[in-house]
Amino acid sequence: MSVFRRIIKGSGANAVTLTAKTSEQLFLVPILLSAWSVDLYGEWLLISAIPVYFAMSDLGFLQAGSNELARRASQESEENVVRFFREFTAAFTSWSLLLFLVFCLAAILLPLSRWLHLSILSPREATLTFLALALAALVSMNNAALVAGLRVRKLFHIGLLIRAAGAYGRIIATFFLVFFYSATPVEVAMLNLAVRCIEYATCVVVLQTLSLPPSFAILKRRQEKLFPYMLIGLEFMLMPLAYALSLQGLTVVVGTIVGAAAVAVFSTHRTLARMVTTVLQMFVRPLRAEAGLLQRDEDIPALGRLLMRLSRITFWMSVTMGIPLMLFGGIFFRYWTHGRVDYVMPLFLLLLSASFLEGLWSIASSIRLGSNKHRPIVWGFFVISIVGIALAVLLGKIIGNLGVASSVVLSNLAMCVLTIRATTSLLKLSTRQYLGNLVTPPVDEIRKMGRFLKRKIA
Known part of the structure; x- marks a missing residue:
């Protein structure tokens, strides 16, 4: 196969x-x-x-x-x-x-x-x-x-x-x-x-x-x-630890600074916003699995092409999904929570932006995390998450959940910069080349996937 x-x-x-x-x-x-x-x-x-x-x-x-x-x-x-x-x-x-x-x-x-x-x-x-x-x-x-x-x-x-x-x-x-x-x-x-x-x-x-x-x-x-x-x-443990700081750690921060009821507000908004992250991560685990099987020097060009293709597909999928969420998220949220949790649009838009950025760096990080070349990613994520928690505490005391959400956006933006640079250098690609690839509509990839699925159904 x-x-x-x-x-x-x-x-x-x-x-x-x-x-x-x-x-x-x-x-x-x-x-x-x-x-x-x-x-x-x-x-x-x-x-x-x-x-x-x-x-x-x-x-x-x-x-x-x-x-x-x-x-x-x-x-x-x-x-x-x-x-x-x-x-x-x-x-x-x-x-x-x-x-x-x-x-x-x-x-x-x-x-x-x-x-x-x-x-x-x-x-x-x-x-x-x-x-x-x-x-x-x-x-x-x-x-x-x-x-x-x-x-x-x-x-x-x-x-x-x-x-x-x-x-x-x-x-x-x-x-x-x-x-x-x-x-x-x-x-x-x-x-x-x-x-x-x-x-x-x-x-x-x-x-x-x-x-x-x-x-x-x-x-x-x-x-x-x-x-x-x-x-x-x-070293790999730094990755889930950093995720704990940026996800579960923020839950504790909100609970201790703002209160248990605010935890429900923050968590429900974040859960809905992370639907975009879910779409962007569709190819993350399969790409990581293949990266482990393509660790020879002669495999680098093929791995680079694979990353570019999958990054482009997932980027446009997230855009397609993010726009309806941005426009109609409030309506869905009220039905979803039975109207028992107040919908806060600025909070949702901030968390939606953070989820979009997280998806971008997650797909790029798959190459290093799947081939034991993980050091710059895991250490960077760990340090950025610690700084993010400190910033969340500071801003959370000032403007509550909106401050915590702002720290999440800044943390994921920093991770995008770090991960894209670290991955493109490994695959001998330029950052400009990678970003330019993202904004190019994946017309050929969609056609190939369509032909593949058509053959499978037939």
Whole structure:
């Protein structure tokens, strides 16, 4: 199968996955607000901030190991690939169990309710909700390790579709629990954990049929030296940490500076605005997967052409989607939140601009993040996120949510400059060439995709 066809399949599956995640974010808001008060929903967001960060991350080691697995699949024997994958998954399982133990100790010993200023949920409910969400996040990360195996079997899209099915399952199950059984935050968190476990078991079964089974021998002595990938992973961890600062960290900033009700206002506006980011990221994961398989010097021209093509497509897709959101976002927002959350147009437009910029640098960063050449991106994002949090605190105290949103725009603008320059230099492209490529309508690409889809349907 050609690289272009794999990209199309991967992008289609990633589009389904991103749609599922967006649907989960969009539908869970009215579902939970219909049964919970705005203050209770705000407390749910505060408790889930840290677990959601871990669900988004891979602790760095996973990305580094996945890139190494892709390199071996293209250059080494099948025996080496299978051995590395089994020891890689066993090591990650061990690390996850250790991390969950840390979560348990923290939840028991630390005054979580007092730190987060919770007034509706009891300390026991807050602890149980936090632990269930944390364990679900760790299961999700281990599932991502299994998707790395599907990546080297050229079935990356299958892993994405399994995760998409899980997201839709969580939406449907949460709806029934909340509407028919008046589910509490603890019960919704337990449901989340159960669905994550089903996703994980499904990936295990698929990999068994592909002769690439994961290993659960967490105490067995390993032949592979995984420590170097842990060191690489330490730098990769800066990426999810920076995302935590720029996403979940801002939730905490709003909650502590403006209040729990303001968290609901900020988060709902940001969720709707990030629909543009979702569209722009449709090609991010497939491009990152292919970058890991194209690491030779002679692959640089082809990789550059691939980036230019995909960047152009996603840019124009975001423009097409961003304009209707800008014009009719307020109408949708009021129906979406049942009119229980006030629509603030300046806040939405600021967050919409930030989402557009985030999508631009996300697609460009895929090349470095998929080939262990990540250093300038991850360190830059980490530093920019810290500065962004400080700026959010300063501006948030002055003008509330609008100040926090302004800091998000400036942070993503800085990341655009950094990422585009770092990526174009690696691929021997000029920044002007890359930007000029973005504003060129993707007529040829649309025609090629149309012919491809027409052949598949026929």
